[in-house]
Amino acid sequence: MYTKICEGLGIEFPIFAFSHCRDVVVAVSKAGGLGVLGAGFMNAEQLKEELDWIESHIDGKPYAVDVVIPQNYVGRDEPDLSEQELEDKLWKMVPQAHLDAAEKLMRDHGVPEWPEDGRPKILGWTMQTVMPCIKEALTRPNCKAIVNALGTPPEHVINMVKESGRMIGALCGKKKQAVQHKNAGLDFVVAQGGEGGGHTPEVGSVVLWPEIIDAVHPMPVLAAGGIGNGRQMLAAMSMGAAGVWTGSLWLTVEEAHAQPAQKNTLLNATVNDTVRTTSWTGKGARVLRNEWTDFWDNKENLDPLPMPLHGLVTADAMRRTETYAGSGNCQNVAINICGQVIGQINEIESCRGVVTRLLTQYLDALENVNALMPDY
Amino acid sequence: MYTKICEGLGIEFPIFAFSHCRDVVVAVSKAGGLGVLGAGFMNAEQLKEELDWIESHIDGKPYAVDVVIPQNYVGRDEPDLSEQELEDKLWKMVPQAHLDAAEKLMRDHGVPEWPEDGRPKILGWTMQTVMPCIKEALTRPNCKAIVNALGTPPEHVINMVKESGRMIGALCGKKKQAVQHKNAGLDFVVAQGGEGGGHTPEVGSVVLWPEIIDAVHPMPVLAAGGIGNGRQMLAAMSMGAAGVWTGSLWLTVEEAHAQPAQKNTLLNATVNDTVRTTSWTGKGARVLRNEWTDFWDNKENLDPLPMPLHGLVTADAMRRTETYAGSGNCQNVAINICGQVIGQINEIESCRGVVTRLLTQYLDALENVNALMPDY
The missing domain is CATH 3.20.20.70 (Aldolase class I)
Structure with missing residues (x-):
């Protein structure tokens, strides 16, 4: 080929x-x-x-x-701001209610706190x-x-x-x-x-x-x-x-690099376990369905923010659930980005x-x- | 092959x-x-x-x-009813509000009346x-x-x-x-x-x-x-x-057999024009997206009924929009059952x-x- x-x-x-x-x-x-x-x-x-x-x-x-x-x-019309200035500006646009909702999801599922002070950086x-x-x-x-x-x-x-x-x-x-x-x-x-x-x-x-x-x-x-x-x-x-x-x-x-708990979640997933959701970045993306996606996809709850603001809400959840993948019920609220084909991947192999x-x-x-x- | x-x-x-x-x-x-x-x-x-x-x-x-x-x-637990008895029973379970909503959609889009008296038969x-x-x-x-x-x-x-x-x-x-x-x-x-x-x-x-x-x-x-x-x-x-x-x-x-107007709608559709909807039968099905599907898919409107009840609501719309496909704005509310591949079908061919x-x-x-x- x-x-x-x-x-x-x-x-x-x-x-x-x-x-x-x-x-x-x-x-x-x-x-x-x-x-x-x-x-x-x-x-x-x-x-x-x-x-x-x-x-x-x-x-x-x-x-x-x-x-x-x-x-x-959001922020595309601010090309003259420095990275730090843009980051500060974007963080100010994230409603506290969204951060509180994300934090409540983390707490409810026993996700450990992030050990350092400081918000996540904006994504690239x-x-x-x-x-x-x-x-x-x-x-x-x-x-x-x-x-x-x-x-x-x-x-x-x-x-x-x-x-x-x-x-x-x-x-x-x-x-x-x-x-x-x-x-x-x-x-x-x-x-x-x-x-x-x-x-x-x-x-x-x-x-x-x-x-x-x-x-x-x-x-x-x-x-x-x-x-x-x-x-x-x-x-x-x-x-x-x-x-x-x-x-x-x-x-x-x-x-x-993923933790064993996260790999196990992926290995156990079926082709029917993913969902196309805006709960990761604000734009339609496929991830494993769980209580994180169900919360943001529920029309009765807060709507996800536009890009890249929702990514700021998600970033803290991602770093915590990935780092402490086996703690509490992290897997219930982890953001596992994957396609439907994950259902046919059931064992650990080497790249070769x-x-x-x-x-x-x-x-x-x-x-x-x-x-x-x-x-x- | x-x-x-x-x-x-x-x-x-x-x-x-x-x-x-x-x-x-x-x-x-x-x-x-x-x-x-x-x-x-x-x-x-x-x-x-x-x-x-x-x-x-x-x-x-x-x-x-x-x-x-x-x-x-619905009706599966009534094996002893005759076809007519089952039909009568099912029709009684269809709320008038659903029939009125369907009729309003038909009227709003200039779909001609069905020439004969009588409700559609239940599907097979x-x-x-x-x-x-x-x-x-x-x-x-x-x-x-x-x-x-x-x-x-x-x-x-x-x-x-x-x-x-x-x-x-x-x-x-x-x-x-x-x-x-x-x-x-x-x-x-x-x-x-x-x-x-x-x-x-x-x-x-x-x-x-x-x-x-x-x-x-x-x-x-x-x-x-x-x-x-x-x-x-x-x-x-x-x-x-x-x-x-x-x-x-x-x-x-x-x-x-479809009317030219319906064939044209299908020939002009793109791969992005279909939607998976419950608005045809009450069960997830892919059809061309239009004002019929938008109405029933809108969570603020009536929810579609379970099978086969919603099919009774749809049946009258289907026979009218198919028979009078070129009249009024029938195509806006027609139920065009098709897959995403319809987007690559752009001309009339023979079966052979x-x-x-x-x-x-x-x-x-x-x-x-x-x-x-x-x-x-």
Whole structure:
């Protein structure tokens, strides 16, 4: 399944692994795929530390960095504020009632307090916070691509990445967005169907993938949303995808940083246990359904805030439930970002094991489908 | 793509075409697939008329009949009532407020009155109404299979169909249902992912299909939900499906009975224009979003009734908006049952043209995916 994008990036197999864990990024790239570090929760200082580690462990293999440059967000019209000024301004816009509601959920489920004083930092989801991250990534020799998780990147970002000799791509959940990406000059798009985790559309992968592949042809399209085995990968490649973009697959691998309690929650989840909710960021995203999502999805309770304000409400809950995943009933209110395919991930594997499994299943499935054509 | 189920049914290609139109059933079966007549809206007398026509036009080719035997419905505990008694009883349970709300929607959008007196009949969705339909179908020599659209059929129905030498299958949207179907002794299941039209689950096809295929192996699984071209068909077969079950594909073909105005609405719809709603039958089903669905989906308005009561509210709207599809603003309140794949169906084709297109696209896609394996 060697495609043009493999050649462009210097990878063996078009398997893209999105992960917030540097160990996963390194292990997948070493196994022949492309590790993609999700930097959306990091500021430039944290990203620098992660990239230092990756560069010193990845043995010259390529990897990518995924950032979040949303097109519409509260604070977008304040480009001249410093990061700190923007953060202060955004925090003032968060109603106390929302913080109190989140805190009550934490208390009711026995989630331990955060040990330090201080509010969480804003996520890297504003121009002020994301630009230093991109600049940091572009200093790294083995970082071969930048991917934007939300919307078409601004022209100056596209130019900056391309001039550095790297590829730039972006996710999309609608044909219109994909065409915007193409017109803006991106090198590839990631088409994520509704099955996928995180920010995700309502249209399912089987319908969305070929629609976007046709709309931006011959631009390479990576298929995302619902890929957990090699048969699903073959399905995507059959429809003309240039590769697969996977996320949920890597949440429970040996190399992933999550606490055992969080991994167990994910391993035990079924395909019916996720929900598309605004309770994580204020924008429709798929996560495991639990009492956190039920609270904010209940129309009788407070409405989630717009991006990136609701992310400030969520950030404290996330750091506490992730760090103390096994304490109290943390799992009842943890924010477990994952797609429906989490239901078919039931055991801990190594990254290399997952890559090998995908390839084996792919080849078996291809053999089986060819066998349906006796004269082929 | 010849599979065991093709052999069992005597068809050339595992393309199953669900349609309420007898002309579509005949044309698809003659083109080498299997036409499946949706009898859910018919009583036995109407079905008899349709089957007379099919049998005299189908040139000995096989076809199937799809019925609706829901497992849970209001009136299920009244097996001894006659069809008329059950109908009278159910009509009495429909609040006048619901009928008034539906009538107001019709009036507001200029939908003409129904010319005759009389409430719509209850749908064939109760044991009283569906059993005569099944018995009617089993008298027909070319009807080779019965399919249940909702739930596992009762044991006596399964036995009756099997003893007649026919196959019996059923739709499912969850692994648990598929396993129930298998344990009950059905011959095949149709696994419908969330993209599909009509009653449909939330889990997308790419995740649901392989889960169900593995759960009931080696029982044949037909993949439904999102199949409109041969690449999507190859995707399904790649994951191990024994064939594809398609519905939306046949709504706008030359042979379909719908009025031009309704076909135009469907041809112009995009993948983003459907919604999963309870406003058709009271149970989650995918249809085109419009002012009918918006009204009932709005939590501030009346809640839809449980099955089959809401179907009684809807039945009058359906017959009026279908018959007078081009009058007033009928399309604003018409119930257009279809899946997300409707967005890729943009021109009127013949049934034979659709079958030929699916096969051509399938072979092209298979060639393309094999070409990614240089040594294959």
